[in-house]
Amino acid sequence: SLFLLAVLLALVSWQATAYDPSPLQDFCVADMKSPVRVNGFPCKDPMAVNPEDFFNPAMLDQPRDTKNSKVGSNVTNINVINFPGLNTLGISLARIDYGPLGVNTPHIHPRATELLTVLEGTLYLGFVTSNPNRLFSRVVKKGDVFVFPKAMIHFQMNLAHDKPAAALSSLSSQNPGVISIANAVFGSNPPISDDVLATAFQVEKKLIDWLQSQFWENNHY
Secondary structure, three states: OHHHHHHHHHHHHHHHHOOOOOOOOOOOOEOOOOOOOOOOOOEOOHHHOOHHHHOOOOOOOOOOOOOOOOOOEEEEEEOOOOOHHHOOOOOEEEEEEEOOOOEEEEEEOOOOOEEEEEEEOEEEEEEEOOOOOOEEEEEEEOOOEEEEOOOOEEEEEEOOOOOOEEEEEEEOOOOOOOEEHHHHHHOOOOOOOHHHHHHHHOOOHHHHHHHHOOOOOOOEO
């Protein structure tokens, strides 16, 4: 019937637009030991769930070390991997610490929009749209809030030469993922062909080879 067809089309549309699994019960604490493979994590037996499953002693009020980072920043992620109670709830957190002039380098979260709140310091930040690439940037201070739309390349930099800065990010996925642009382009394993990158960046291959020989570290812990 037409009614049944309409219902089926609505279900297909819902499944096509969904990102994190939508909860069909009060909670679905992730069972990290289950051999079952799903898009997300299977649920722990509800009768085995306890208050500790909804608690994480993250100590996000404590500054993190940035001195050992080549880019001067340190990202502490609180997502379903280290907090199983977030499973299916479509939310996660990250604390970002910046040393003097520290940078959270250009990156994307393929599965999440990010809402950043400045906890301390002054940051220069922004994001770049899809083609044609328009930059939206500004300087933000303690207490300010800025949003990075899902999957847009974005960055932050501490403008102070002598003081650290910090921010707290809320992300609209239990597991937002991160792709650091420089790391992905020049530090992939195996590496992207230097012929491809030389053409893409319009430079000589020896410069690409040098860039690929560098150590591209991960500041997202």
